[in-house]
Amino acid sequence: MTVTLLRNDVFAEEVTAALLVIGDEILSGRTKDKNIGYVAEHCTEIGIRLREVRIVPDDEAAIIAALDTLRAAYTYVFTTGGIGPTHDDITADAIAKAFNASIDVDPRAVAVLRERYAEADLTPARLRMARIPEGAELIENSVSKAPGFMIGNVIVMAGIPAIMQAMLQAVTPRLRKGAKLLSYSIRVNAPEGFVAGPLRDCQRAFPDVAMGSYPFSEDGRYGTHLVLRSIDEALLKQAKADLISRLPPDINFSE
Amino acid sequence: MTVTLLRNDVFAEEVTAALLVIGDEILSGRTKDKNIGYVAEHCTEIGIRLREVRIVPDDEAAIIAALDTLRAAYTYVFTTGGIGPTHDDITADAIAKAFNASIDVDPRAVAVLRERYAEADLTPARLRMARIPEGAELIENSVSKAPGFMIGNVIVMAGIPAIMQAMLQAVTPRLRKGAKLLSYSIRVNAPEGFVAGPLRDCQRAFPDVAMGSYPFSEDGRYGTHLVLRSIDEALLKQAKADLISRLPPDINFSE
Numbered sequence: 051m052t053v054t055l056l057r058n059d060v061f062a063e064e065v066t067a068a069l070l071v072i073g074d075e076i077l078s079g080r081t082k083d084k085n086i087g088y089v090a091e092h093c094t095e096i097g098i099r100l101r102e103v104r105i106v107p108d109d110e111a112a113i114i115a116a117l118d119t120l121r122a123a124y125t126y127v128f129t130t131g132g133i134g135p136t137h138d139d140i141t142a143d144a145i146a147k148a149f150n151a152s153i154d155v156d157p158r159a160v161a162v163l164r165e166r167y168a169e170a171d172l173t174p175a176r177l178r179m180a181r182i183p184e185g186a187e188l189i190e191n192s193v194s195k196a197p198g199f200m201i202g203n204v205i206v207m208a209g210i211p212a213i214m215q216a217m218l219q220a221v222t223p224r225l226r227k228g229a230k231l232l233s234y235s236i237r238v239n240a241p242e243g244f245v246a247g248p249l250r251d252c253q254r255a256f257p258d259v260a261m262g263s264y265p266f267s268e269d270g271r272y273g274t275h276l277v278l279r280s281i282d283e284a285l286l287k288q289a290k291a292d293l294i295s296r297l298p299p300d301i302n303f304s305e
Numbered sequence: 306m307t308v309t310l311l312r313n314d315v316f317a318e319e320v321t322a323a324l325l326v327i328g329d330e331i332l333s334g335r336t337k338d339k340n341i342g343y344v345a346e347h348c349t350e351i352g353i354r355l356r357e358v359r360i361v362p363d364d365e366a367a368i369i370a371a372l373d374t375l376r377a378a379y380t381y382v383f384t385t386g387g388i389g390p391t392h393d394d395i396t397a398d399a400i401a402k403a404f405n406a407s408i409d410v411d412p413r414a415v416a417v418l419r420e421r422y423a424e425a426d427l428t429p430a431r432l433r434m435a436r437i438p439e440g441a442e443l444i445e446n447s448v449s450k451a452p453g454f455m456i457g458n459v460i461v462m463a464g465i466p467a468i469m470q471a472m473l474q475a476v477t478p479r480l481r482k483g484a485k486l487l488s489y490s491i492r493v494n495a496p497e498g499f500v501a502g503p504l505r506d507c508q509r510a511f512p513d514v515a516m517g518s519y520p521f522s523e524d525g526r527y528g529t530h531l532v533l534r535s536i537d538e539a540l541l542k543q544a545k546a547d548l549i550s551r552l553p554p555d556i557n558f559s560e
Contacts (some may be wrong), residue, residue, distance in 0.1 A: 051559030074517055077355045078486070079346030080532065081519060086360070091334030100332045102367075103360035105341070108517070135498045137505040180389075210520060231333070243390045245470055246430030250392040260475035262363070263391035264336060265465060291557075294484065 065098045065228035068120040070143050071105040072113055072131040073209055084211045085130045092218055095119070097227040098126065108132055113144040121148075121203055126225065128218075131209030133198065135175040141206060142199075147181035149201055156182035159197050166195040190220040227283035234290045239302045241265065241272040248296035249276055256289040258282075320353045320483035323375040326360040327368055327386040327396050339466045347473055352485040353381065356427045365389055368399040375401075376458055381480065383473075386464030388453065390430040396461060397454075401438035404456055411437035414452050418442055421450040445475040447455055455479070484536035489545045494557040495522065496527040503551035511544040514536075 060148040067091050086103055093100040101124055106112040113132075120127045132141030137215045146153035159180035160172070167176060179196035182188065189205070191197035191213055198207045198217040203226075207217040238245050242265045259281040265272060276293065280286045297303060319371055324344050330336040341358055348355040356379060361367040368387075375382045387396030401408035414435035422431060434451035437443065444453035444460070452528070453462045453472040459482075462472040493500050498519045508516045515534040520527060531548065535541045552558060 074515065074534075075532070076518055077345055077358070078349050078488075078534070079342055079344075079355075080349075080488075082342035086331075087334055087337035089334075089538075090332055094333050094335075096496075100334075101362065103326075103332070103358075105358035107356065128399075134518065134520060136501040137508055138517050171498070173498055173502070175505075176498040178501070210522075212522075233335070242486055243426070243428055243431040246391040246433070248429075249427070260329065262329055262393050263389070265389060267465075267467075277330070279329075279333070 063226075063228055064103050065126070065226050066124040067093055067098050067126040067128060068102040068104070068124045070113075070116055070120060070127055070129045071103065071209075073105075073127055074107045074138070075111060076131075077107055079303040080228060085100050085209070088211065088215060089128055089130075089167075089218065092222075094231060096222060096225070097230040098225065099100065099228065099231065108138045108140055110140055110144045112146070113141065114148045117145065117148045117250050125203060127204045129152060129204065129206050129296055130214050133179065133196070133206060133208055135173075135178045135196075139178065142181050142183065145201065145204060145206060149185075151185055151201065153183045155180045156188075157255060158182070158188055161279050162188070162197055171241075187224075189217045192216045192220070231279050231281055232283055232286055233277055233279040234286055234305070235278075236276045236290070236293065237304045238274045238297070239271070240274065242274045244301060245274055245276060245297065246295065248298070251294055252289060252293040255292055258287065259285060259289040262287075262291075309318070316410060318414075318483055318522070320481050321356050321379040321380070322348055322353050322383060323357040323359070323370075323379045324355060325371055325375060325382055325384045326358065326464075327363060327384055328360075329393070331360050332362055340464070340469050343385055343466065343470060344385075344473065345385060347477075348482055349486060351480070352482040353480065354483070354486065354495065362395050363395055365395055365399045368396065369403045372400065372403045372459065378544050380458060382459045384461050385469050388434065388451070388461060388463055390428075390433045390451075392431065397438065398436040400456065400459060400461060401424075404438060404440075404459075406438040406440055406456065406483045407502075408436055409440045410435045411443075413437075417443070417450050417452055442479075444472045447471045466517070481541070486534050486536055487538055487541055488532055488534045489541055489560070490533075491545070491548065492532045492559045493529045493531060493552070495529065497529045499556060500529055500552065503548065507544060507548040507551055510547055511540065514540060514544040516544075516548075 069116040076083050090100050102147045104116050106116050186199040186201035193213045193216045205215045262277045331338050345355050359371050361371050376552045387394045441454040441456035448468045462469045517532045519530040
């Protein structure tokens with residue numbers, strides 16, 4: 051657990067997370083991931099620092115190795131993918147194995163599936179989606195019922211974006227949150243090379259503010275977004291004023 | 306190095322890769338990654354198996370730790386991001402450190418930058434983009450000149466998608482390629498739960514063909530793509546015929 055010293059001498063706990071994306075189809079390029087950006091933005095909004103993302107195949111050993119590393123290193127690990135009804139959906143079983151927990155069809159999850167499926171449609175394949183490791187808490191799926199779950203510090207969600215988003219919203223009230231990372235962005239109508247010097251000098255003057263430079267091109271012209279980030283709003287305002295004062299006078303910018 | 310036994314008893318070397326995405330802005334959600342899907346698809350097309358992706362912040366220790374693990378585990382490691390002109394662009398220096406190589410402004414890279422920039426515009430910030438580890442080979446950047454590089458089995462590319470794509474195309478002829486993974490896709494107009502059984506049985510009959518099931522929803526109806534993958538075309542055709550023969554008669558599918 052990392053502790054960040056705020057300017058007002060209050061210790062704020064830093065809450066961190068990693069995201070583990072599980073699926074052969076992402077690594078083959080067949081499916082384009084749409085969850086990483088969403089989870090990243092959501093974490094930033096609620097004061098959780100997403101520190102690492104890994105994408106691994108539907109392979110038990112690969113899932114367990116990544117999971118064990120990540121759950122030891124960060125406050126939370128989110129996973130997406132591999133909890134559907136087919137034989138290649140092995141996430142729940144791999145996670146049970148990582149936690150050395152037993153896993154079976156969970157009556158709570160079956161009850162949820164019954165809200166959607168008639169008894170005759172509760173095929174063995176569908177009941178696979180009710181396999182939940184012992185000791186896990188269910189996460190509601192308002193889209194298609196089959197639940198996600200949370201075990202220890204690991205939050206297991208579906209890979210389909212609409213369902214993943216519903217599960218992420220559902221689990222959010224249960225998570226600890228840290229100080230929210232604030233950011234200021236300045237848009238400069240000049241390539242990075244013209245603003246790199248001022249940004250570096252500003253970074254030296256404000257070592258506790260994270261500063262980044264993100265080039266873009268628009269209608270064939272290069273521009274740069276300069277972004278300052280801190281959990282301390284007053285410090286951030288000072289850094290921004292300092293940075294603007296350092297920009298060359300012939301450069302246009304907008305906030 | 307993994308060796309795969311083909312049906313015709315020829316040993317085909319499997320060429321593997323990992324992708325390391327470097328950048329605070331991806332983890333904060335500010336920038337949405339557009340490179341993972343492109344690299345994944347490109348690798349599949351040229352017969353390289355992308356086995357893992359990691360996203361880490363602009364942090365030297367995090368970059369080096371991930372790089373050292375990945376370059377020991379896979380044939381190639383691609384990196385994207387962190388090779389621009391600003392102080393937060395630390396990828397080249399971190400990679401030099403991982404390889405225990407010296408790094409300095411490289412005359413070959415400066416010569417390339419001179420094709421684009423007048424001498425007066427070769428600011429210290431821009432010369433940062435000419436910092437190349439000792440022993441590395443340059444990778445051409447047909448979009449904006451500042452080159453990528455390859456050192457050992459690590460291919461270092463820009464984060465801006467258009468530039469990354471140009472570098473990936475430029476480096477491709479230098480890479481070893483393995484047997485190309487072929488795939489057949491069957492589109493079924495039924496939810497996963499209805500086809501999970503046939504797919505599982507087909508998988509048991511063809512253990513050497515990788516099989517995946519990818520649900521989708523379209524106009525409020527659920528469907529499933531069933532995908533079979535192998536480097537052996539004849540085996541793949543047999544598996545496909547077998548799978549189709551196992552589908553329930555009332556299910557519509559298209560190839």
